[in-house]
Amino acid sequence: MDLNMVFHILMLIGSALLGPGEATTSKTTTTRRTTITTVTSPAPSGKDLTGKMFTLSRSSGSVSFYPPTYAYSLDSAPMYWTTSRPTSSWTTVKPSPTRGVSVCVRFVADFNSGDVNLFTLSPSSTPLSVAVSSTSRFTLTFNNYNNAYFSVDKLFVSLPLDTWSSVCLTFSSVSKVVQVFNGSQMSIRRVLSNQQFQWSGEPVLKFPGFDGQLSDVQVWDYPLTFSEVYDYMAFSRWSRGSVLSWSSIAFYTTGSALLEDSFYPNLQRKLNAGAERKDMKRKKNRLIFRVEKFLQDNQAF
Numbered sequence: 001m002d003l004n005m006v007f008h009i010l011m012l013i014g015s016a017l018l019g020p021g022e023a024t025t026s027k028t029t030t031t032r033r034t035t036i037t038t039v040t041s042p043a044p045s046g047k048d049l050t051g052k053m054f055t056l057s058r059s060s061g062s063v064s065f066y067p068p069t070y071a072y073s074l075d076s077a078p079m080y081w082t083t084s085r086p087t088s089s090w091t092t093v094k095p096s097p098t099r100g101v102s103v104c105v106r107f108v109a110d111f112n113s114g115d116v117n118l119f120t121l122s123p124s125s126t127p128l129s130v131a132v133s134s135t136s137r138f139t140l141t142f143n144n145y146n147n148a149y150f151s152v153d154k155l156f157v158s159l160p161l162d163t164w165s166s167v168c169l170t171f172s173s174v175s176k177v178v179q180v181f182n183g184s185q186m187s188i189r190r191v192l193s194n195q196q197f198q199w200s201g202e203p204v205l206k207f208p209g210f211d212g213q214l215s216d217v218q219v220w221d222y223p224l225t226f227s228e229v230y231d232y233m234a235f236s237r238w239s240r241g242s243v244l245s246w247s248s249i250a251f252y253t254t255g256s257a258l259l260e261d262s263f264y265p266n267l268q269r270k271l272n273a274g275a276e277r278k279d280m281k282r283k284k285n286r287l288i289f290r291v292e293k294f295l296q297d298n299q300a301f
């Protein structure tokens with residue numbers, strides 16, 4: 001085996017261990033190590049926002065997300081699907097509104113200036129807006145008109161404390177049941193009246209702006225199961241939306257909205273690196289101890 005081949009195998013192992021998110025990130029270093037391009041399969045269009053967050057502003061910083069293959073028009077001209085579809089494994093597909101829709105996002109905000117207008121799904125056809133109050137209450141507004149209130153105060157699962165509030169909303173087009181989740185808490189499952197909501201399938205999620213941060217936006221064209229909601233809450237890297245996926249997404253910001261490195265993964269990586277260094281030191285000390293012991297046991301030396 002020549003050196004090149006060994007290197008190639010090492011890169012394969014490395015990318016398998018890192019997982020798709022990080023592997024895609026390491027694609028940025030491909031200029032020097034061209035072998036990586038052959039083992040990763042990043043989406044050909046759309047941005048991988050793994051490890052990133054948006055800092056928004058209530059007065060002047062919004063962001064809208066849409067699939068990379070969706071031609072999103074700002075001047076309200078008709079939107080359409082481009083013909084070429086990306087071929088990566090987490091391709092976004094044209095959503096079907098027949099099963100339902102689920103939206104999951106992570107955010108941090110303070111409520112000093114009142115309720116937070118979190119997001120609006122399908123803003124130009126069948127808007128579904130979600131507002132959050134400081135008192136565990138979510139207000140869903142369907143088609144700018146019908147309100148439904150959800151107290152998210154029932155225990156769902158137990159999870160470690162986290163910086164982020166992780167919120168999921170699930171809607172079934174078949175049963176008309178809506179449920180809201182916030183980390184370890186959930187709401188009741190509420191049946192909407194028939195007139196209240198019908199999802200159009202428009203795959204656009206708009207965040208009109210709040211003072212705070214936003215990350216890990218995922219949208220599915222079906223109601224998530226409890227186990228799928230749990231996967232998202234537990235930061236599973238396999239929790240990826242079928243319509244919008246944070247690792248292959250297109251977006252449009254206005255005003256002062258910023259794209260920044262997320263605080264959580266950076267901190268986590270630093271802690272992991274610290275632990276690894278400590279572990280290495282321990283192993284080295286053990287080795288020195290064993291060598292000394294060997295020398296003692298073999299006094300002949």
Ligand SMILES: *[C@@H]1O[C@H](CO)[C@@H](O)[C@H](O)[C@H]1NC(C)=O
Binds near residue numbers: 132135136137152166
């Ligand atoms: C969501 O959960 C967080 C804790 O994880 C809590 O601080 C916050 O008040 C909750 N928000 C709502 C609207 O339930």
